Amino acid sequence: xxxxxxxxxxxxxxxxxxxxxxxxxxxxxxxxxxxxxxxxxxxxxxxxxxxxxxxxxxxxxxxxxxxxxxxxxxxxxxxxxxxxxxxxxxxxxxxxxxxxxxxxxxxxxxxxxxxxxxxxxxxxxxxxxxxxxxxxxxxxxxxxxxxxxxxxxxxxxxxxxxxxxxxxxxxxxxxxxxxxxxxxxxxxxxxxxxxxxxxxxxxxxxxxxxxxxxxxxxxxxxxxxxxxxxxxxxxxxxxxxxxxxxxxxxxxxxxxxxxxxxxxxxxxxxxxxxxxxxxxxxxxxxxxxxxxxxxxxxxxxxxxxxxxxxxxxxxxxxxxx
Numbered sequence: 001x002x003x004x005x006x007x008x009x010x011x012x013x014x015x016x017x018x019x020x021x022x023x024x025x026x027x028x029x030x031x032x033x034x035x036x037x038x039x040x041x042x043x044x045x046x047x048x049x050x051x052x053x054x055x056x057x058x059x060x061x062x063x064x065x066x067x068x069x070x071x072x073x074x075x076x077x078x079x080x081x082x083x084x085x086x087x088x089x090x091x092x093x094x095x096x097x098x099x100x101x102x103x104x105x106x107x108x109x110x111x112x113x114x115x116x117x118x119x120x121x122x123x124x125x126x127x128x129x130x131x132x133x134x135x136x137x138x139x140x141x142x143x144x145x146x147x148x149x150x151x152x153x154x155x156x157x158x159x160x161x162x163x164x165x166x167x168x169x170x171x172x173x174x175x176x177x178x179x180x181x182x183x184x185x186x187x188x189x190x191x192x193x194x195x196x197x198x199x200x201x202x203x204x205x206x207x208x209x210x211x212x213x214x215x216x217x218x219x220x221x222x223x224x225x226x227x228x229x230x231x232x233x234x235x236x237x238x239x240x241x242x243x244x245x246x247x248x249x250x251x252x253x254x255x256x257x258x259x260x261x262x263x264x265x266x267x268x269x270x271x272x273x274x275x276x277x278x279x280x281x282x283x284x285x286x287x288x289x290x291x292x293x294x295x296x297x298x299x300x301x302x303x304x305x306x307x308x309x310x311x312x313x314x315x316x317x318x319x320x321x
């Protein structure tokens with residue numbers, strides 16, 4: 001390529017056109033070859049037949065440098081949006097607990113007395129939703145870098161949140177079984193719905209995740225259990241993957257449970273004609289069902305805000321084509 005004149009190696013950007021009144025210079029035999037790759041042709045000037053820049057994918061001719069975009073302002077906007085999502089998730093958790101408390105009151109309240117199976121069961125949704133709120137706090141604990149710089153404090157908050165959530169789940173599960181097996185109120189089948197089986201699967205995964213976290217990150221003398229530093233590093237990767245998976249699974253399980261409970265309560269309304277515009281009949285939906293609808297939307301919004309606040313944006317993909 002040493003005998004190619006410098007005038008033939010001038011790079012033209014995609015925005016520049018060849019002058020229409022200037023005759024194109026003859027190509028050197030070694031650079032006049034047009035190579036076809038992936039359905040497009042590339043000449044020695046690094047321009048495809050459609051006028052698009054080939055960039056680093058071209059194997060023939062002089063390559064144009066890849067474009068880079070300044071993402072600084074966009075990254076700052078993302079950071080602000082994630083902080084807003086973090087605060088919104090906690091605000092929605094408070095709203096959710098208030099609405100859930102009112103909903104439970106509409107259903108008759110709470111009790112542990114025999115013969116009051118329905119009131120015993122009300123502990124189940126209340127405690128599971130409370131566990132979900134603590135899961136939200138625990139999941140976002142490592143995003144509180146704006147309030148403290150101690151990773152130990154974040155780890156403590158993370159572990160305490162998951163521990164309280166585990167306790168709430170255990171008592172909530174016991175409430176469901178106690179209410180169904182109450183001899184005075186009448187026996188009710190257990191594990192008959194999709195919500196039940198998905199819920200038990202999620203609780204089993206939660207237990208494994210929790211126990212692994214304790215064994216790998218809480219016990220001070222972890223080497224006594226045969227866990228090396230490299231194994232601990234590997235566990236961190238798997239642990240950080242299953243955390244958000246369990247969070248979303250818990251969210252979907254609660255939504256399934258609310259839907260199942262609405263079927264028992266009876267959220268439908270009587271219609272005498274085709275219900276083509278159901279929004280007009282929204283007032284006919286029982287108030288207790290409107291409350292459970294609000295709970296479902298709060299849970300969904302909490303999940304979206306939490307996952308957005310947790311997401312690690314890839315700030316290295318600045319190159320465009």
